[in-house]
Amino acid sequence: MPLREKTLWRMLYESASRASAVLALNIEDLDLPNKQAKIIAKGGDIVWITWGIDTAHLLPRLIAGRERGPLFLSKHRPGPHRGATIDSRDICPKTGRVHLGYDRARVLLAHYGDGLRLHQLRHSSATHLGEANVSANVIMAKTGHKSLRSVQRYVKPGLAAVHQATETLSSPRRRG
Incomplete structure (x- = not known):
């Protein structure tokens, strides 16, 4: 799988963020040492997303010396008819390419991800956090x-979690 796609899927899963927000990231939005980035969320709010070690290992290779511009680049430069309508912040000064588009990312995931959809990565992430007994408040954040x-649809504790909760109700001297 190409590095761009691998990094995008990993970041979408680890951050549990909306694909449109992640695809809009620019390199200057990233705080690599703290594994976080500033995004514009649905509704226009500025929020921070975080990712894990897997994404952190892939990002330097993806950036490859670029200092600013889109994080996830399209494969080709835009045609001359689009050049005038694109914000300069959305063009990589080193390559002249623009942000990878949502529709193209969707097609790539369907191809490489065995029929997965972009939004499924976000849902899977939240579901896996719920299965790991992460609190609903943390999943919400x-x-x-x-x-x-x-968030309630993601928080479905399994039988093991129910057993563990039940044991907390047992008398302290019998637990153990």
Whole structure:
């Protein structure tokens, strides 16, 4: 799988962020040492997303010496008819290429991801956090959901978690 796609899928999964926000990232938005980036969330709010060690290892290779411009680059430069309508912040000064588009990312994931959809990475991330007994409040903060009700579908404790919760109700001298 190409490095760009591998990094994008990993970042989408580890950050549990919306694909449109991640695809809009520029290199100057990244805080690599702290594994976080500033994004514009749905509704226009500025929020921070975080990612894990796997994404952190891939990003320097993806950036490869570039200092600014789009993080995820399209494969080709835009045609001359589009050049005048593109914000200079959305063009890589080193390559002349622009942000990878949502539709193209969707097609690439369908091709390399065995039929996966972009939004499924976000849902999978939240679901896996719920299965790992991460609190709904933390999942809500990670995904940027505004309502606890939106997050409830991800928090479905398994039988092992129910057993563990039940044991906390046992008398202390019998636990153990």
